[in-house]
Each structure stands twice: as C-alpha cells, then as structure tokens.
Amino acid sequence: MNVKINGIKKHFRTVWMKGNNVFMINQPLLPHKFKIFKCKTYLDTVEAIKDMTVRGAGAIGATAGYAMCQAALESAKLRKPMKYLFKAANTIKDSRPTAQNLFYAVDRVCDAMLGKETLESAVEAAVLEANAIADDDAEACKKIGELGNTLLGSKDSVLTHCNAGWLAFVDYGSALSPVYAAKAAGKKIIVYSDETRPRLQGANLTAWELLNEGIEHYVIPDNAAGAFMKNGRIGIVIVGADRIANNGDTANKIGTYEKAICARAAGIPFYVAAPSSTFDVKCRSGRDIPIEYRSEDEVHWVYGITEKRRRSKVRVTPEGSRALNPAFDVTPAEYISGFITEKGIIFNENKGFDFEKLWK
Numbered sequence: 001m002n003v004k005i006n007g008i009k010k011h012f013r014t015v016w017m018k019g020n021n022v023f024m025i026n027q028p029l030l031p032h033k034f035k036i037f038k039c040k041t042y043l044d045t046v047e048a049i050k051d052m053t054v055r056g057a058g059a060i061g062a063t064a065g066y067a068m069c070q071a072a073l074e075s076a077k078l079r080k081p082m083k084y085l086f087k088a089a090n091t092i093k094d095s096r097p098t099a100q101n102l103f104y105a106v107d108r109v110c111d112a113m114l115g116k117e118t119l120e121s122a123v124e125a126a127v128l129e130a131n132a133i134a135d136d137d138a139e140a141c142k143k144i145g146e147l148g149n150t151l152l153g154s155k156d157s158v159l160t161h162c163n164a165g166w167l168a169f170v171d172y173g174s175a176l177s178p179v180y181a182a183k184a185a186g187k188k189i190i191v192y193s194d195e196t197r198p199r200l201q202g203a204n205l206t207a208w209e210l211l212n213e214g215i216e217h218y219v220i221p222d223n224a225a226g227a228f229m230k231n232g233r234i235g236i237v238i239v240g241a242d243r244i245a246n247n248g249d250t251a252n253k254i255g256t257y258e259k260a261i262c263a264r265a266a267g268i269p270f271y272v273a274a275p276s277s278t279f280d281v282k283c284r285s286g287r288d289i290p291i292e293y294r295s296e297d298e299v300h301w302v303y304g305i306t307e308k309r310r311r312s313k314v315r316v317t318p319e320g321s322r323a324l325n326p327a328f329d330v331t332p333a334e335y336i337s338g339f340i341t342e343k344g345i346i347f348n349e350n351k352g353f354d355f356e357k358l359w360k
C-alpha cells in the first residue's frame with residue numbers, strides 16, 4: 001500500500017528481496033518512525049521473524065520463503081549444500097510456531113528445489129518460488145478485499161483485533177482489505193481497533209494503516225470492545241487468522257476468542273479473513289494448533305515515545321510480579337459466521353464449514 005514520506009506517496013510491500021538481501025518494513029518502530037530493515041543472511045532474517053521486526057501471518061510467511069531462498073543462495077558456495085539446506089529449513093520453521101503461512105512458505109520453496117538436476121537450477125527455482133509466494137499473498141489479499149466488501153453496507157462500522165492489515169501480509173491485508181475496498185467503492189466505514197496488549201499491534205499498526213488511508217477510526221482499550229458491541233456501535237467484526245484447523249477452529253491474536261463470544265452475545269456477525277495458505281489440513285481441530293508463549297517482559301514493559309519524540313520503555317507491573325504471555329488463542333468454529341478467503345466466502349452452515357472449494 002502507499003506510505004507518505006516527506007509528503008510524497010510511495011508504494012511499499014511489507015517485505016521483498018533484492019540480490020541476496022531481504023528488506024522489510026521495521027514494524028516495532030511504527031507508528032513513530034518508518035524505516036527499512038535489511039537482512040543479509042538467512043539467519044538475520046530468522047532473527048527478524050523471532051524479534052517481530054516483521055510480523056503477521058502472511059508477512060512472516062513471505063519472509064520465511066525469502067529466508068529459505070537466502071539459504072539456497074548461501075548453500076551454493078558450500079561443500080555440503082544439502083546439509084546446510086536441511087538445517088536452514090528447520091531453523092526457519094523453529095522461529096515462530098503458530099502462523100501456518102511460515103511452514104507453508106518454507107515447504108513451498110523446498111518443494112520447488114526438489115528434483116532439480118543441478119544446485120544452480122535448484123537455487124534459481126528457490127528464487128522464483130519465494131517471489132511467487134509473495135506475489136500470491138498480495139493477490140489473495142486483494143481478492144479478499146473485493147469479496148469482503150460485499151459484506152459491508154454503504155455506512156458500516158467494523159471492529160477488528162490486532163493487525164491483520166497490509167503490514168501483516170505482503171500487501172492489502174486480510175481483515176482490513178475489505179475496509180480498503182469499501183473505501184475505494186465510496187462507502188463510509190468506521191473502524192474500531194482494539195489496542196491489543198501486550199504488543200499493541202492494534203494501537204500502533206492498525207491505527208497507522210487506517211490513518212494513512214484516511215479511514216475514520218478509533219483505537220479502543222481491549223476491554224471496551226464488549227461494551228461497544230452490546231450498545232450497538234459495531235456492525236460487524238472482522239479479524240485475521242494465524243492458523244485455521246480443518247474444522248474451522250481458528251488461532252488468532254490473544255483476545256480474539258473473547259471478541260467472538262461478545263459478538264455472539266450481541267448478535268453481531270463475526271468473520272475471519274484469511275488466504276488459503278493459512279488453512280492447515282493437518283490440524284483436525286484447534287487442539288492441534290501450537291500456541292506461542294512469548295517473553296513475560298512484553299507484559300511488564302510498554303514501549304512508546306516521549307513528548308520529545310524519543311523512543312522509551314516503561315515498566316507497568318511491580319518488580320517481582322510474574323506475567324504470562326500467550327500470543328494467540330483459539331476461537332471455536334461455532335462462533336465464526338464465515339471465512340473470507342480469496343476463493344470465496346465460506347459461510348457457517350449449520351453442520352459446520354465446507355472448505356472443499358479452497359483446494360480446487
């Protein structure tokens with residue numbers, strides 16, 4: 001999407017590759033600073049995924065594909081390239097456990113290299129495939145926007161959680177893509193963005209995106225969403241997904257489950273927007289989805305800028321208190337009205353979801 005820098009709009013993707021280097025928008029610096037971060041080796045790229053310089057299911061998927069591609073390029077200079085590649089694939093897969101797109105992308109690049117006659121042609125295939133993954137992600141998200149827009153009225157209000165906008169993908173986003181398409185179609189949409197403790201993706205990233213696109217929005221405390229749903233301010237809830245099990249149970253940012261329950265209680269539709277690359281056929285239900293636990297420091301400390309625009313961190317808990325920091329929760333399929341995918345909207349029929357069309 002476009003970013004205004006010094007008054008000039010320029011199109012950016014969240015992540016891209018040039019030569020052997022992977023470039024990404026440095027997300028922890030947003031919304032106060034826009035900077036590009038460069039990863040020279042696949043291990044640098046793995047670190048960037050781990051420390052969330054890049055985050056969001058589709059964005060870390062594309063980044064993981066590029067990391068695998070960097071490993072392929074690096075392996076071409078070694079005596080035992082296969083050993084290096086196996087280790088790289090495992091190291092990349094170990095970087096974050098929940099988002100299915102990461103595993104999907106590593107496997108896609110590895111599969112593309114398989115069976116090639118020379119290492120040179122395998123490396124070429126890796127480069128092509130990693131770029132194709134990024135292009136497919138952007139294309140799928142654009143389509144999600146077009147389809148999701150049909151669910152929105154000419155005046156509507158959307159609640160979203162975390163950041164499932166373009167920063168969480170290569171471009172366009174999932175949950176916010178319908179909002180962008182609606183804006184382009186002349187609809188008047190108001191977005192309510194949960195701030196999303198502890199990493200504040202809603203307050204920092206979703207708000208920054210919406211501000212950039214000129215969309216009316218309010219950042220609300222996480223614990224205000226239920227009340228706003230009950231008192232009629234919210235017309236529809238749209239969230240993203242990190243992994244969707246075969247029965248429709250969906251892992252997304254911690255707090256999503258509560259929003260789904262509140263939406264059900266208030267009689268508001270609750271949609272999950274995600275490309276088919278987020279669906280994991282190997283997970284039978286949400287119980288099979290690995291949930292990442294992150295450092296308790298993310299709960300103890302909050303980042304922001306001072307009045308003098310200096311980046312600063314402050315502690316919000318007493319020294320000595322412990323914290324727990326699960327990064328995701330699972331919303332049972334029964335609370336989900338439908339999935340907005342690039343292949344169509346899959347509605348919750350009484351018997352559950354039929355995902356067949358995703359694999360055609």
Ligand code: MRU
Binds near residue numbers: 161163242
């Ligand atoms: O921990 P993050 O920021 O990588 O979490 C991913 C997310 O941004 C959310 O869970 C999002 O709603 C789905 S990812 C498109």
